[in-house]
Amino acid sequence: MGLVENPPSSATDNHHHGDSEAGIYVVSGHPVFVYHDGVQEVRISAGPGDFLLVSPFVPHREENPDPDEPVVVVIARTTQEPIKVPLPELYRLTETGAR
Template sequence: MTDEWHRPLRHIRGTELSGDTGQTSGMTRLEAISGRTVGSAKLWMGRTHVGPGTSSGDHHHGDTETAIYVVSGRPVFVFADGEAEVRIEAEPGDYVFVPPFVPHREENPGADEAVVVIARSSQEAVVVNLPSLWPPT
């Protein structure tokens, strides 16, 4: 029997991430930390790749909060503020917060792959893919 003070830490190598998680067109999500992989109760964490000159489909993450850390590339995070399209141009070292239920997409206008690390306030990869809400640029 294991008590709260003696549970093991879990080590997931970058080469062990699973693509068997919620996906959106135009990007690849890889799951590292989740209820399924390590038994987490309140956290999902993984990595997303968006190829050069690619745009993801529109989507949101339900009632979860999402934190994003840009590892490489220069991804653009696009969402609507009323009728206006808002574009957050990010670079390595930047962080982006996505509130619950906010439709958005990731774009990568650059010549290099964009890679971000994602953490969500859920033990599952909540992904709700949407029909295109506004035309990509």
Template structure:
């Protein structure tokens, strides 16, 4: 009999991560922990690879809170604060928190790949691609 106290732990090997998730241009998202992979009901976790000298498209993650741990490289996280574009320059060991619905993008201006580990408060990898960081206003 399986109950809350007697469920098995699940081991996901890094070499078995799947790219069968929503993608944003300039990035490759790999899914590790999700409703699809382990039956998770509240958490999504995986990693994202951003190639050198590239950036993601502008996007948000819906109602999900997102926590990011920088594993490799020096990615830059860009978001809008009113009319101002803010750039958070990061390195290995840094953490970034992205609140729900906040438009942002990841950039990798360097010459080495960037790899980040992502955890979200949703069982699936929600990605809503946007035309800009200011989706409600024309910034052209």
């Protein structure tokens, strides 16, 4: 479990967390979580007090579109290591774990 801060007007790279599931609690700011549903990008806007769940191996990125306010989240993972696998693009995960 850990506290993560994303600065204003920033985005992470596209990535997944391997076989780790991640629970996210938004402490402050207004992050946007982006993943691909197989047809198009899906954007989920969140705010303080919101919870999100990222399933294992799901390619995604986090964005902070606000030019002034950082985003602060608490992330709890189901593995001891903070796994982060960078990806060149977002894609839909198939049932076998491949795209």
